[in-house]
Amino acid sequence: MKRRLATTVTSLLVLSTVLAACGKDTETTSNEPKKDKKQTLKLTTTTEIPSMDSAKTTDAMSFEVLNNVNEGLLRLGEGDEVVDGIAKKDETEISDDGLTYTFHLRDANWSNGEPVTANDFVYSWQRAVDPKTASEYSFILYYVKNAEQIFNGKLPTDQLGVKAIDDKTLQVTLEQATPYFLQLTTFGTYLPQNQAFVESQGDQYGLEADTQLYDGPFTLSEWKHAESFTLTKNDSYWDKDTVKLSEIKYNVVKDTSAAVNLYENGDIDKVMLDSEFVDKYKDDPEYQTQLDARLVFFRFNQKLDLFKNDKVRKAFDLAYDKEAITTAILNDGSKPANWLVPSEWVKGPDGKDFREHNGDFNKYNVEEAQKLWAEAKKELGKDSFELKMLSYDDTTRKKAAEYIAGELTKNLPGLKITVAPQPFEIKLDQEKKLEYDFSFSGWGPDYPDPMTFIDMFISSSAFNEMDYKNPKYDQLVSDAKKEADPQKRWDYMVQAEKVIMDEAGISPIYQRGRAYLQKDSVKGIIAHKFGGDFSYKWATNEN
Template sequence: MRKKFSFLLVLVLALSTFLAACSGKDTSSTTPKDEKDGDKPAAEAKEQVLNLIAGSEIPSMDSTLATDSVSFNVMNNVYEGLYRLDQKNEPTLGMAAEEPQVSADGKTYTFKLRDAKWSNGDSVTAQDFVFSWRRAVDPATAAEYAYMLYDVKGAEEINSGKAKPDTLGIKAIDDKTLEITLKNNIPYFKSLLSFATFFPENEKFVKEQGKNYALEANTAVYNGPFTLSEWKHEQSFQLKKNPTYWDSAAVKLETINFNIVKDTATGVNLYETKKADRVGLTAEFVDKYKADPNFGTSEDTAVYFLRLNEKNKVLANRDARKAFDMAWDKQAFVDVILNNGSKPANYLVPGSFTSGPDGKDFRETNGDLSKYDVEEAKKLWAKAKKDAGFDKVTLEMLNYDDDSSAKIGQYIKEQLETNLEGLTITLKPQPFKQKLDLESKGNYDFSFAGWGPDYQDPMTFIDMFVTDGAHNQMGYSNPKYDKLVADAKGPLLSDLDARWKALLDAEKILMDDAAISPMYQRGVAFLQREYVKGIVEHPFGGDFGYKWAHIE
């Protein structure tokens, strides 16, 4: 969710707002990094209130169950794990009081926790982490993100029902000492610990609330820089500075107001009337405001794509999927429909995200893995029609319900219907939460979707599409792909060059199978008031950090 997209003073465009998981991202708050400003003291004369626009209701405030960028962005600011990303996007100590003691084999971490409080006054303890992690991998919880913990000893066995949750490799030595045992020595463990699935949960409070836990602002407790103080579903929500936060002296903002707005023109009007401090811009507004001194753009690590559900008999055909991907013009799409700095994507793993042992960017090494070729698409489509036994077919495109996504859907429909004879596409716009649910259940033909990285490694994109993976959601399966992913998570961790090659090869297989049709790597255009300073945009995990933000 750029993650972290990275995801603040803005209108969240659906085309740049919604990501499943993610880590995904909520561009409703996309802001460029401003580390110098982030170090300045806030001016006392200016009220420390930030007014933003969100493009969606918060789907979940339960850190164990959340799967989307909107939720993760809020959680990143009201909860805190052992680490959080700092102003330079490095993992810095959060609930951990000091760097851990690590065993010689790199598999056992012992953390000392700081004297931190929940917003109800309870102490944050090692048992809060044990409870949360066990809850996440317990199959009874049915957490889609349980696989994120599979690097912890016993997690996969527990989640598959072969072991009990109390066998997980996490132990509270005492209230302030936490021991974690990993299955393998993994290079990205610190960045994982800053992600929401690894946050602690107040066991007593969660059990008291039962099924109501985290459904309202007052049915959750918070240990981060802010609390969720008000939540008017489908209308607005508000964050307030958390007086019990261990580092509250560093937090300058007193209030962050989010209004939920799905129409770009309405968001621009709120900005113009000074009811919003930032707004994201769609193509037509970019041309209008690009000379404005408060206009800006930022790059992102979120990648959007069409999910092609292989439960559909047409899309189960590889030639049909390849035709789908080759039949629409991605360059014209980003130039005309988006016009916000986004780049056409012919890949899954974004550029400028992570580098290999050789120092080269992943994207630079693998390059483009698909192309726009209408004539070849027509040949493949004709072959698919013959092999699959159809002449005409109607497919439904699952979409978000905002105005920007409507334009995207119309573009895809026009391109594919024009270039693939006999194809008719119907559009099915849905509210964000309902769309996620339909995808999770596989109740769609193909969908407009996106993914923002959860931690800084290509695996955060690659393992999404393993057979029966929680976020596969489209029936894709390739044993060679699965083996490469399994090796990169296991035996190849001791040979980083070979592991990197396995990840590169896995992406090539995915694209050769046309499991997805990549669309674009997101860029964001926006207007932001000159007095807003210090918002940190993260490349992975929760999209934005407001801890150091202030009104100057």
């Protein structure tokens, strides 16, 4: 998922911090029932929410919030296990050939009191693949029959393989058997939408707290753009008795030291740390670390002649020390990345981690980088270049970007780089429009399979966003998507990663880790390795 994110939801790519406060109940007499203590969780994030329209959302922060204020057929629980959502997991029927899924919906309501029906899923999915919507995430529905043809204008939306048998029964037909389809249904683009409400809001849908409906554990009750937003327990939620938090308050805080000060003052229950604070707190009993599956990398805009040259791209990839970034700047459990598909994340049919197949690519080597750079400059007929590096504007990632810019400038003679930090929404827009030279970017997985990283860089992908084109790569990805044999499919993906990394189509920087402090009073926050970064349905804050 895009930059989530990151995230989503979100440290290093989307650093997050979480805070808590408790309300005091009024005393009751012995004859009155004791009231539940109000539980408030306060969070900070480094980014605004770009959009709450699940058909158009692309970033981690939006997906994190959507994951908590809305609910699809199923949702993710502890350990990323699929659990009940609007549909009942144990009642889901799957045909013998794995192509047809029948979901049975429970009685559930939208926040305006209207029932959530099978038609809400049909409408939402059709809207997401309708070319008029121009959804960048339409591709994640291509598993559903005819979705890709509809998005490409070859079929009408009513030919999508999703049908409401009745208000409580949804039938889905797939293009091919997809073993992780239940996990896909937990993703943001698969959320339902109420057609009458969406159409009544027009182009304002999902842009304000009151221009969307909610069917999840919380509602977005207040949204002060670029400043703060608040989630409030949804009393219309079917499983409201499980939800213990009364509200979750987010404030946008881009500076790590400011967030740490809030924690020190007792206003924050969870704060993400960077290297400046890790050494100070690493022996604190409230200190924790966690490796996730988010990849941080450089996009090279290959519309530029400079980055069309594979020697230039490889020189950039070899010329900076990724180990120094993870140890000296981040120091939060992140690990250097010399590959596209993260480590310690998914295993293949042979039981091996994906990284065991390809190992590392393009490891730090200044001498080789300088050799390639010199050859490239001759080929390009130019000896000096001035570039802008598009970057995030939070403290940690700005430091990392500035360090890398310095290393590239030092190690590649004739290169001058200016770091251009941008607010999250502006950065996303510039990447989408290819209005940059090269970009400090990131991607978090949408489902538990290597394809969620690999198909991002095919020529037709909306998230390619750098004009990378390689027919061999496209063919390998296509072959993998059509292959029914699990091991052959896996092998195609292994080969595809080798193609893009051998020519440095991207420059991976690190696999994100999270280092944070969390108060003992906070329990039950579930972190996910794909989809929305965090679930707060089961969280408590009793202090």
